[in-house]
Amino acid sequence: MSTRLVVFRGPIRQRSKLVCQSFGWGRARKLCPPKAECNGKTTLFLGLLSLLLEGIIIWRARAGKFLSRFPLFYSYLMLVFMGSAGAYAARWLSPRYYEGSFWIFFMVTLVAEFAVLVEISDHIFNSYPAVRSLGRMLTGAISIGFFVFYIVPALAVPGSPGGHVAELVKRSSVTKAVIIVCLLAVARSFDLPMNTNTSGMMVGLGLYLSSNIVNFELAARLNRAQYGSTFAIVGPVSYTLCLLVWTVALWRYEPAVIFSREARPGDATLVPDLLGRFNNSLSRLLRK
Amino acid sequence: MIPIFAYAALAFLILVLVVVLARPGRPPEVAGEKVGPTRVPDEWDVRWLDLVRQIFDSADYLWLRDELRFPRLAKALLSSRKRMAICWLKALRASFNELVRTPDFSPAKGQSENAPAGWRLSWLAVRFQLLLIYALLVVRLFGPYHRLIPALNWRRLVPEPPLRSARFRSANSQNF
Secondary structure, eight states: OOOOBOOOOSHHHHHHHHHHHHTTSSOTTOSSOBGGGTTHHHHHHHHHHHHHHHHHHHHHHHHTTOGGGSHHHHHHHHHHHHHHHHHHHHHHHOHHHHHHHHHHHHHHHHHHHHHHHHHHHHHHHTTOGGGTTHHHHHHHHHHHHHIIIIIHHHHHSOOOHHHHHHHHHHHHHHHHHHHHHHHHHHHHHTTOOBOHHHHHHHHHHHHHHHHHHHHHHHHHHSOHHHHHHHHHHHHHHHHHHHHHHHHHHTSSOOOSOOOOTTOOTTHHHHHHHHHHHHHHHHHHHHHO | OHHHHHHHHHHHHHHHHHHHHTOOBOOHHHHTOOOSSSOOOSSOOHHHHHHHHHHHOOHHHHIIIIISOOHHHHHHHHHHHHHHHHHHHHHHHHHHHHHHTOOOOSOOOOSSTTHHHHHHHHHHHHHHHHHHHHHHHHHHHHOTTSOSSOOOGGGGGSOOOOOHHHHHHHHHHHHO
16 A cells, blocks of 8 residues: 555645544544545646636636625635645645644634635625625524534534544535525525626535535445545545636626616615514504 | 435535525516516505505405305405415515615625614514515415414413303302
8 A cells, every 4th residue: 555645735635635544544644545545646636726726716806806806705715725835835845744734724724614605695795784784694693503503512422533523524514505505595585686706606615515515424424445535536526616616607707786777876774764664564464 | 324315415405405596696676577466656655555454354255254145255255365465465575675675875884884783674674574474375375364473272272260250250140
């Protein structure tokens, strides 16, 4: 068995390595599985492709001057891009430093993905004063609720560190996916417009998260011989597909608000009063 | 094996929902679509409120059914009133959604500015939307003359002690 390390790039690839090692799929003191068992050339190709796509997305936003329109999303993308580049550099220059900094980067990227959700919710709801806070309210409530009642109980059960890591990634992916579905459902119930940028961000992230859920569940249940090589390839493939969707969706900027013909400046100031009247009328109707 | 299938089904469901719900689209009034069957007038005038009262008033239906003894006619009236009630609720919802979609023309504000007011507004909007969805469900399932708030008849399953006045009445009737 070859002991040469495979350096995956980006959060999902690093999680793949971590779980391989944590489940005992790699050597005890290495962070990633042997090359022969994880299709090293394929993952390396996918890693480089992802790096390229991330670079293209950032370059397009910079050229189109819309980096500031999605500050949290592009901050996340830059974090992953620089982290991945740093991981490559660390692999060649100082493998020990890379191993040490792995956990920090891993936790940061896991939490940073929530920033993409906040960005999406802001972009959908922020232009409308009546529901401006709704996106963040939903995102915060679901995150806290799932963390307390879904993620923490799984981590409180005694078990192997690898099992805990797989549960953490899987359950946080479920939480993020539920947030996306809830945001979409609420936006649809109010007939809020959805542009290509926001839709693409959600479809890409949804694809990545749903494959993450299945991949980590299978990794937790099956052994290395059954699922080891597939596990290491599914993550990078789904992340690359996610980046492809983001590249197409964010090729050019579309404004979040499409103004109605009847909308006039000053209309927004009347919204609280009208909302109050709507609620009073409905309350009277319910009392009957 | 069951958790694997459960999570695979969940992931598939999430993916389908995201792809279906995330279709890019424009609001109906911008896309030139007809907003619902009717539209609530801008001014909440007396005629419009009278129409609402008539739709949800069961007096005509009860008069036809109980006093004139025309059950089939009463049933036809009920079904037409049900359709009108659904149309009215949909129109109300379309107008409300249009109000919610009123964009803010002022320069971009931070989330922290007027945060409590924004949260209250969001809560009012969600409350109204949920109640409308509930009302539509009740009207579709039980018709326009059903109470929106359950009557809690199940409480009668629990034996209640007789009222003191009722006991006195029975005692008095026995005496006389």
